[in-house]
Amino acid sequence: MNSILMEDNFKMGRDPKWTALDTNDYTNDALHYYSPQNVFTKNGELVIQSQAETITFVGFNDTSGKNEVSQKHFKSAMLQTWNKFCFTGGIIEAEIQLPGKYNIGGLRPAFWLLGNMARHTYVGSTNHVWPWSSNTCSEKALFAQRINGCMHSQHYGLQKGVGRGAPEIDIFEVQAGPIKRNQGVFLQSPVGQPFMSTSYQVAPGRPSNRPGGGTWPGPGQWYEGLRGGENTSLNILFYGDYNHFRGDSDDKDYWSDAVSYNHQLDERHFQSKFKYRVEWELPEEGNDIREKSDGYIRWFLNDRFVLEINGTGIDDAGLDRSVWSMPPLIQ
Numbered sequence: 001m002n003s004i005l006m007e008d009n010f011k012m013g014r015d016p017k018w019t020a021l022d023t024n025d026y027t028n029d030a031l032h033y034y035s036p037q038n039v040f041t042k043n044g045e046l047v048i049q050s051q052a053e054t055i056t057f058v059g060f061n062d063t064s065g066k067n068e069v070s071q072k073h074f075k076s077a078m079l080q081t082w083n084k085f086c087f088t089g090g091i092i093e094a095e096i097q098l099p100g101k102y103n104i105g106g107l108r109p110a111f112w113l114l115g116n117m118a119r120h121t122y123v124g125s126t127n128h129v130w131p132w133s134s135n136t137c138s139e140k141a142l143f144a145q146r147i148n149g150c151m152h153s154q155h156y157g158l159q160k161g162v163g164r165g166a167p168e169i170d171i172f173e174v175q176a177g178p179i180k181r182n183q184g185v186f187l188q189s190p191v192g193q194p195f196m197s198t199s200y201q202v203a204p205g206r207p208s209n210r211p212g213g214g215t216w217p218g219p220g221q222w223y224e225g226l227r228g229g230e231n232t233s234l235n236i237l238f239y240g241d242y243n244h245f246r247g248d249s250d251d252k253d254y255w256s257d258a259v260s261y262n263h264q265l266d267e268r269h270f271q272s273k274f275k276y277r278v279e280w281e282l283p284e285e286g287n288d289i290r291e292k293s294d295g296y297i298r299w300f301l302n303d304r305f306v307l308e309i310n311g312t313g314i315d316d317a318g319l320d321r322s323v324w325s326m327p328p329l330i331q
Helices: 139-144 311-316
Strands: 032-034 039-042 045-048 051-061 066-076 090-096 110-115 168-175 195-202 226-228 232-234 240-243 254-264 274-281 296-301 304-310 328-330
Touching: 090 110, 168 274, 195 296, 195 304, 226 232, 226 254, 254 304, 304 311
Parallel strands: 032 066
Antiparallel strands: 039 045, 051 066, 090 274, 110 168, 110 328, 168 195, 195 254, 226 304, 232 254, 240 254, 274 296, 296 304
């Protein structure tokens, strides 16, 4: 029996669980500025509006290390519940109509969860925190994870000897466009544009024997126990990131993995609302083997199965982390 912890039908203009950002998006080479003026409620629905408009702002330049006056020529919006609503395990779903046209690229709508130890667009909060999910002391964690299991001091109410981080669960990241399956960059993929990526991003990642982008994994190169639904395929274009931050020594670098599948969309998803859902089951302990479970994350679109990541396959990779160790946050 499931109980509702949070429900929002957007009947009011203001909501205490959501924050509309007023900041530049420094990540992923974004071309837009996040403005609270670009999100509003109308007839019981939340509307996020993207528009071509020049905005001038003062922001930090990572290259020069100084605050500088900058401009961007597009505005959009992001809603977060950072430090307002968190949960560990459960079900989250929303009815969403995707923006723009299905065959024209440029927009990147996303609905995702992030551990509360980091906050998106506040890039300093994510360094050596995103998307760590290691709970114990290891040589890699000692140097590369900001709050790791090797620490013996107890600060800010955090238990000593327990690693902390901010893994990411992407309910969807959508890419529209005209390139069909088995064409162009999707030559080796049975899924083409438009599609949604469903992903679990986690560190530490596989340090070696990794598949190359655009190619299918060889024996022993990727995770076991992954199960996709109809019109869904492994995202062979993105297996994760190599993370290096300016001023760091090489021993602080680390791989993060993107365990990701792409699901085929079409024009209907941009013309009407569809229901997107993630089910996150925590591990269960028991004396009887039938009562034990390593947990799972499952994705659904309009109640049709899209992807399952089984906790056993993640743990069997032997990289000392758990799907379930950190409380995510709606971002």
